[in-house]
Amino acid sequence: MSERTNGRRGALPPGVSHSSDLQKRFREFNYLSEEGLSTAVFLALKLGRPLFLEGDAGVGKTEVAKVISGMLDTPLIRLQCYEGIDVYQAVYEWDYARQLLHIRAAEAFGREDGEKVERDLYSREYLISRPLLQSLEYRGEYPPVLLIDEVDRADDEFEAFLLEILSDFSVTIPELGTVKAERPPIVIITSNRTREVHDALKRRCLYFWIEHPEFEREVEIVRAKVPGASEELSRQAAAVVQELRSMDLYKPPGIAETLDWTEALVALGAKRLDERLVEATLGSVVKYREDQQRVKAPGIEKLLARVDAGGWGFIEAGS
Template sequence: MTQHPLPASIDETLTLLESAGYVADRSLATVLHLSLRMKRPLFLEGEAGVGKTEIAKVLSETLGRDLIRLQCYEGLDVASAVYEWNYPAQMVEIRVSEAAGDTDHTELSKSIFDERFLIKRPVLQALEPHINGAPVFLIDELDRADEAFEAFLLEVLADNQVTIPELGTIKAAEPPIVVITTNRTREIHDALKRRCLYHWVDYPDAERELEIVRRKVPGAAERLSQEVVAFVQKLRADEDLFKQPGVAETLDWATALSELDAMALDPDLASDTLGVLLKYQDDIERVRGSKTRQIIEDIRKEEPKSPAMPAV
C-alpha cells in the first residue's frame, strides 16, 4: 500500500472522496479537511446507514493508510480494546525460570511484564508506528459502549497515548487519523466531543442519493435508479416509520431489484422485496400492497414531462 499526501484544500478533499466513489457534500468535506490538517479526531453522528463508517474506509483506501477498526459494544473493556497480558505464556516463563533456579522475584516480574507477552488490541495498535504512516483508526458505534469506556478514551483522544501500569505510558510518535461514529442511541459526554471536530451526517437529498446509486450500482437501469431513490425519499418525508431506510438500504434495494431484471419499479415486485429496504415488520406492513402502489403512482405523476415535439 502506497502512502499518499493529505489533501491540501477542501476541493482536493472532495476529489479524494469522489475518487473512491463517496459522494459527499461540501460541509462534510470541509470538516474532514480540517480534521486532517489539525490532526483532530472527527466525530460523526447520524442515523444508521448514512455512510459514516464508509468515510474511514475511504480515507484508508485513498491515503494508503492501514485501517484499524474498534467495533464498540456493551461491556467493551480495556482487555478487549487496548491490551491484555498473555497469561499462559507468562506462566510458562515463570515455570522455566523456577526450573532453572531463578528465584529473584524482582527480575522475574520485570521479565514477565515485557512487551513479548503483551497482546495488543486496536487502541494500542493505532498508536504504534506503521510503515505507511499513521493509520486510520475507526472507533465505530461508540454509543454502544459503556460510559466507563468512553471516559477511558479521553486520554487516547487528547494526548494520543495510553498508560499501562506495568510498562508506563505509550505515546504515538504520529497521531492516528481518528474517525468516531455514533448512531445516537445515547448521548456522548461533552468531554469527549470537545476533543473532536463534529459533523452530523444526514440523509442525502434526492440528487446526491441518485448519484450514489449510479456509482455504487452501475448495472441498475437509469429509470429503476431514479424511481428507487424517489420512493425512498418519499418514505423518509411522508411516512412515520420506526426506522427510516438509510443509503445502505437504498443501495441494497436497487441491487436486489436489478438482480431481478427490473427496469423500473413494479408495485408487486416492490412489495415483495420491501424486506431489503425496511428492517422492521411493522414498517413493512405499513408500506406493503396498496401503499406501495400509491407511492409509485405518485412519483410517476411528479416526473417531469418531456417537451412536446414540434409540429411538422
C-alpha cells in the same frame, strides 16, 4: 520541520491543498461527499483534530474512515464500541494462555529463578495489542486511521477513558511503562445518536452531522456504486426510498439500504419497479418487521402512486 511530519498536523493526501481537492479525491473512491463534509474532513486532517460524525444509521459515516484510509494508503484500525466495552477490549490484554504455558515450561525444566520467570510473563511478547494500542504503536509514512465506531453504544466510563487517550495519545501499561504515539492517529468517531454523547468528548473533536442525501445525489451515488442498474431503476429506487423516509418508520432506510436494495433488484434482472417486485424485495430496504407492516398496510400500489405524484421525475428520466 515539514508540515507533514510536524506533530499533529499535515496528514493530507498528496495533491490536496483545499477542501475542493479533497471532495474530488472522495469521488475517485466513489464517495460523493457534500461540501460541508469534505470541509470538515479537510480541517480534521490538516489540523490533526479528531472528527466526530453523527447521523442516522446507513448514511455513510463509517465509509468516510475507509475512504481516508484508502487515500492515504494507511491502515484502517477499527474499534467497534458496544455496551460494556473496557480497556481490555480496547487497548490491550495479557495472553494468559501463553503465560500459563511459559510457567509450565519453566517448571518442567526446573527453573528456579522465579523472579525472572515472572518478569518474562509480563514482557512485550505476551501482550496482545487491541485497536487503540495498535494505533499508537503504528509506524509509517502516514498515521493510521483510527475508527471509533458507534461510540454511543459504549458507557460513560469508556467515554471518560477515550477523553484521556485523545488528550495526549498515550497509554500506560503498568508492567511495561507508557506507550506514546510518534504521530497521533487520524481519529474518526461515529455515533448513530442512540443516546447523547457527553459534551466533553465532542469538544475534543470537529463535528459534522451527515444528512440523508437529497434525491439527485442519491441517484448519483446509486449510479456510482451499482453500475449494473439501469438509469430508470436507479431513479425509481432512490425515489421510493426518499418516500419511505418521509413515513413514520422506526428505522428509516439509509443510503446503505438503497444500495442493498438496488443490488438485489439488479441480481433479479429488474429494469424498472412494479408492485410485485417492491413487495418481494422489501426486506432489502426495510429491515424491521413493524416497519414493513407499516409500509404494506395502505398497499404497495399506494406507495408507488405517491412516489409517482411526488415530483421525483423518474418516469421522465427513464422514458
